[in-house]
Amino acid sequence: MVEPDTLDQPIHPEGALLPWYLNGTLREDERRQVDQHLSSCAACRAELDELAQLNVQLHEVYAAQSEPSSRLQRAVLGQVALEASTKGAKSASGPQRLKGLDEWFRSLFAPRWAPALVVTLLVAQLGLLLWSMTRPTLLDQVTTRGLGAPTVRLRVVFQETASERQIRSLVQGLRGRIVDGPTSDGAYIMEFPAGDQAAAQKKVDVLRSQRESVRTVEPVTQ
């Protein structure tokens, strides 16, 4: 339904306010304005009388209207009681959860954790250090034959006629290497692996047996 915004017959603006003049909700300035108008307008006074009578009749009608059943109150209050208990449970569990979260967060900084954390970190650091020390590196892959296994050093003088190929073949055959020389008298200091005295002597014997290439062999005293 669309109500017009204006009245279809000449009605005083104050006349349109009469229902609210009657129910006492007009602002003070509006009420004074209506009072003033009523004192000089018989039509609006008659309209006010009609409204007053209608007001009484309507009150009687509304007062006599049927009341809701008792089921209604039970239904509403029962529903609210149910929701109140659920809400209470939820509001109780809400702070509980927040408290738990707070305690967990604080426990991260609790002193009882600190020593354990420090020890754990130290152990981890030590383990990392040991691991890095024992881990083979590129430098370790460069062998220095003078280190590690026991060796014997011999002072060897080759024949003047010995070729480089003969000398290289002999050194490689005995798994030795030239570590110094030649000296002023043409000697080379050679190093061979030898676990004990017998092994060292064996190296000496082999070298001396190669007379085509080796002139003299003498152990180097350390």
Added chain:
Amino acid sequence: MDATHWQDVSDPDLLAAVAASDAAAFERLYQLYEKRVYQYVCTLIYDPTLAEEVVVDAMTAVWRGAGSFSRSSRVSTWIFGIARHKAFDALRRTGRHHNDVALDEALEMPHAQESPAESVNRKQVTSLTQQALKTLSREHQEVLRLVFYEELSYEEIAELLSIPTNTVKTRVYYAKQRLKHQLKQFGQGERV
């Protein structure tokens, strides 16, 4: 703490307590508004059973939404607003929207069978007024109730119905004219 504790507490304070989940405060608020809300809903819905369902929905919505009351309006206007919204929801849901008595049809309603105005007593006048009211459109019944029984200002009615204040004034004026016309038709015209 039971509802009697809240006996002399103002409506806004009651609602504030309801917002704090005070079930006893709600019970008191419910006692104050049950009949008014139910009868207002009956103005919009002519089925008492459906009207009660609407009141359950509306009042539980009051319980749940009490915290959203801003105090910029009266508690009654706020509650009626919720009830009105729920009533129209129910009308849409049940498809009863078009069963109302239309404004134009109201004038064609058959005359009541009661005696002439000279012989009716007070009870009969009330009965005639009640029947005359029933012939009005839902909108006219609604504004008459809001003005004369709930005593709302025209600004409050405008806010509740979401219409301009001028429309409120004209609607009330025409509602009163229609009612007067119907009472005349029923033989009680000279009393109004």
